[in-house]
Amino acid sequence: MTNTYVAVDIGASSGRLMLGQLRNGKLHLQEMHRFKNGFVKEAGHDRWQIDKLIHEIFIGLEKIKQAGFSQITLGIDTWAVDYVLVGNNGQKLQNPISYRDDRTQNSIAKLTSDLPKDYIYKKTGIQFLDFNTLYQLFEEDKELLAQTSKIMMIPDYIGYVLTGQAVTEVTNASTTQMLSLREGLFDHDLLKKVNVRSEQFPKLVDAGTVLGPLKANWYQQYDLPQTTVITVATHDTASAVIGTPGIGQHWAYLSSGTWSLLGCELNVPENGEQAYQENYTNEWGAYGTYRFLKNIMGLWIIQNVQKELPQAYSFAELAALAEKQLPFQQFIDVNNPRFKNPRGGMIKELQNYCSQTNQKVPQTPGEIAMAVYSNLSLYYAHELAILGDIVGHRWDSLNIVGGGANVKLMNQLTASLAQVEVYAGPSEATAIGNLVVQMITQKDLANVQAARQLISKSFVIKRFLPQTDVETHQLSNYQKFLQEVQV
Numbered sequence: 319m320t321n322t323y324v325a326v327d328i329g330a331s332s333g334r335l336m337l338g339q340l341r342n343g344k345l346h347l348q349e350m351h352r353f354k355n356g357f358v359k360e361a362g363h364d365r366w367q368i369d370k371l372i373h374e375i376f377i378g379l380e381k382i383k384q385a386g387f388s389q390i391t392l393g394i395d396t397w398a399v400d401y402v403l404v405g406n407n408g409q410k411l412q413n414p415i416s417y418r419d420d421r422t423q424n425s426i427a428k429l430t431s432d433l434p435k436d437y438i439y440k441k442t443g444i445q446f447l448d449f450n451t452l453y454q455l456f457e458e459d460k461e462l463l464a465q466t467s468k469i470m471m472i473p474d475y476i477g478y479v480l481t482g483q484a485v486t487e488v489t490n491a492s493t494t495q496m497l498s499l500r501e502g503l504f505d506h507d508l509l510k511k512v513n514v515r516s517e518q519f520p521k522l523v524d525a526g527t528v529l530g531p532l533k534a535n536w537y538q539q540y541d542l543p544q545t546t547v548i549t550v551a552t553h554d555t556a557s558a559v560i561g562t563p564g565i566g567q568h569w570a571y572l573s574s575g576t577w578s579l580l581g582c583e584l585n586v587p588e589n590g591e592q593a594y595q596e597n598y599t600n601e602w603g604a605y606g607t608y609r610f611l612k613n614i615m616g617l618w619i620i621q622n623v624q625k626e627l628p629q630a631y632s633f634a635e636l637a638a639l640a641e642k643q644l645p646f647q648q649f650i651d652v653n654n655p656r657f658k659n660p661r662g663g664m665i666k667e668l669q670n671y672c673s674q675t676n677q678k679v680p681q682t683p684g685e686i687a688m689a690v691y692s693n694l695s696l697y698y699a700h701e702l703a704i705l706g707d708i709v710g711h712r713w714d715s716l717n718i719v720g721g722g723a724n725v726k727l728m729n730q731l732t733a734s735l736a737q738v739e740v741y742a743g744p745s746e747a748t749a750i751g752n753l754v755v756q757m758i759t760q761k762d763l764a765n766v767q768a769a770r771q772l773i774s775k776s777f778v779i780k781r782f783l784p785q786t787d788v789e790t791h792q793l794s795n796y797q798k799f800l801q802e803v804q805v
Contacts, residue, residue: 321762322387325752326375326394330576331355335378338753340762344776351378357416365413372479376540383543390543393550393752394473395557398493399451402475404468411462417449418659425453433511441505443589443600444495451494455512469518473552480547481530484520487549489556492602499587525551525604526759550755551604554748555579558719560604561751563774565741566714570702574722576618580701581611592708605766612701615652617722620690622664627683639684641727645692646792648677649799652697695731696796702736715739719747733782734789744777
């Protein structure tokens with residue numbers, strides 16, 4: 319009998335249930351349900367509608383049952399850093415606040431006034447982003463924290479609601495910037511600084527831990543398949559890295575979605591001075607690895623551009639319009655905090671940036687899209703060089719997964735700028751990584767190496783070669799520009 323696996327994969331703008339089965343030596347995927355996600359303003363903050371997300375999961379599970387699948391295993395991955403506060407009665411105290419809320423705007427400076435940044439980095443190896451859980455808890459309502467029995471990351475909370483079992487999965491927990499690299503536990507000094515206790519976090523578990531069956535009451539409310547929940551690599555980037563084919567001896571990855579995460583897989587963390595100065599992070603990966611990477615603003619920028627344009631364009635249409643424009647007509651620091659959640663709109667913010675830096679201001683949809691794609695490619699090439707400097711070798715390849723793997727223009731620009739072979743695909747790496755961890759747990763796959771061989775066999779991986787080195791001078795000019803604007 320063929321085992322049936324389901325990935326619940328929820329991002330900042332949408333979620334879906336993907337069904338996976340091994341058939342004839344290949345992994346076959348089927349999207350069973352898709353739904354929208356997004357934060358709304360509620361009680362003074364941008365918040366996630368967590369109950370709606372859980373309801374959508376049950377709708378998806380009913381569809382799976384109706385499609386004839388009576389027994390499945392289920393894994394859950396979502397974005398990182400956000401959390402749910404659960405009271406003594408086992409119920410959430412409020413809807414979770416989004417990391418894009420502005421409550422943590424100045425929190426790094428406030429918290430590090432007496433706990434120096436280098437001290438925190440040595441402890442945790444995690445990059446400084448103002449939305450890390452550490453700074454969110456620093457700004458959290460102290461009365462609510464006093465009423466809190468459990469602090470749970472988003473996918474752990476969803477698993478808790480489904481099964482009644484509470485855990486803290488380490489790939490996501492590491493993004494809190496509160497786990498000690500040395501001890502593998504929550505750091506006492508950092509917890510004390512934000513007025514929380516270690517016992518408020520459920521026990522730490524590794525990816526591949528069986529959480530258990532759905533609670534009986536859910537079968538009374540919904541027509542569901544018999545479901546066993548497995549705690550996978552619950553941070554979506556951790557799942558995406560597991561779902562990367564890993565082509566080449568020295569390969570880097572770019573998980574290209576709402577965020578772009580560029581990095582490599584390490585067996586030992588790298589939290590030295592250069593990594594600290596460049597703000598690289600050592601997030602924990604599945605199976606004893608570390609995701610050494612840099613957060614880049616990513617497709618969030620073009621997603622917002624698409625929403626704001628007066629005429630409806632698909633992403634493919636925007637990319638086609640961009641291809642008709644010349645690249646590199648302006649340099650943009652895509653990681654500037656002003657693009658995190660611009661109140662006046664992303665297009666206006668991009669145009670203001672170009673105007674304020676005395677550059678050509680993009681006007682048409684094609685010009686705006688090319689400005690975004692060409693500058694993302696520049697930033698990827700820039701960071702790939704820095705990553706190589708830190709770990710001490712050049713790259714055989716860059717493996718691009720996620721939605722950005724479908725943007726041929728950006729893949730080719732990145733290959734030429736970085737002078738590296740680019741392998742693009744699969745676009746569904748996050749869901750695939752979720753599924754293969756379940757398969758390893760259930761002994762359908764031996765290990766990660768076997769999983770990556772399966773991925774390479776099962777999905778189309780496109781190859782982009784550096785065309786010429788004529789664009790490398792653009793990278794040099796861009797790097798000078800970044801130095802100047804930071805000064």
